[in-house]
């Protein structure tokens with residue numbers, strides 16, 4: 001097979017991201033152009049059963065990694081495993097776990113069972129992470145694309161996520177219906193998806209400036225709307241699966257320039273992936289450095305204290321139509337006696 005050559009746009013992007021390291025530039029491009037099999041992460045929705053799946057040695061994983069997360073050996077598929085068929089595990093890219101794990105840093109100052117909105121939720125990976133890591137008293141998983149709602153509801157039901165509802169609203173509409181109502185808003189934003197290349201998925205034009213610019217504009221709208229749903233002292237976790245600074249640090253920077261009531265928060269356990277591309281905290285995951293395909297995360301907090309706001313929380317604060325579509329956990333199979 002002939003070796004793929006990077007386009008000029010990819011080369012330009014690699015040299016901007018790794019200005020000081022020709023080695024990183026080359027390794028990054030190789031990870032995108034000649035992707036090797038990767039192991040997906042697995043999230044247990046029940047207590048983890050060690051040794052049941054073909055996973056990498058736990059001692060090679062970060063010590064802070066939640067007990068319910070494992071990393072499969074490269075190329076291992078789990079779709080026919082008993083745990084999967086029983087709805088006990090969910091598989092997702094390892095970078096989604098790293099980026100999503102920033103929500104652990106949001107636990108400080110949140111109620112023990114927070115009220116969580118997942119604004120861009122399908123197929124459900126971040127909602128499942130939130131359910132396992134934070135045990136929300138209410139999880140509203142919103143997906144604007146009708147054709148992706150089915151898979152979202154299926155995954156939440158299959159994995160028996162508790163206290164969950166779904167919706168299909170534009171972010172601005174949701175923000176108008178539920179201002180200041182959530183403790184945490186997850187925004188796993190639609191993006192140019194440059195990291196898909198590291199999974200061997202074709203994504204033509206993902207480095208093109210017009211693709212990046214269009215996504216950045218949409219991401220800022222979504223972030224501004226999501227921020228409106230969060231109470232004082234509450235958090236927004238912004239994540240993408242792309243490397244373009246304009247869609248990551250650029251969006252956060254533009255948001256902060258206007259939203260002076262928000263600040264960006266450090267996530268100490270992600271320090272080794274700190275982005276050098278901005279003067280506020282943010283985390284970059286690259287496919288030549290981690291097991292996952294890559295992405296970005298930044299954790300924001302609305303300044304103040306949740307007691308400052310009269311309008312906060314409790315299911316009763318959400319207008320009833322928002323909770324019209326409960327997720328019904330799939331029944332557990334009755335064991336044959």
Ligand SMILES: C[S@@+](CC[C@H](N)C(=O)[O-])C[C@H]1O[C@@H](n2cnc3c(N)ncnc32)[C@H](O)[C@@H]1O
Nearest residue numbers: 120121122123124125126144145148188189190
């Ligand atoms: C990266 S995916 C989300 C992945 C999901 N959070 C997970 O972990 O499984 C981004 C989602 O945003 C949705 N989306 C597209 N345009 C949107 C918009 N204007 N506002 C909100 N969400 C949008 C897409 O349909 C897609 O499901």
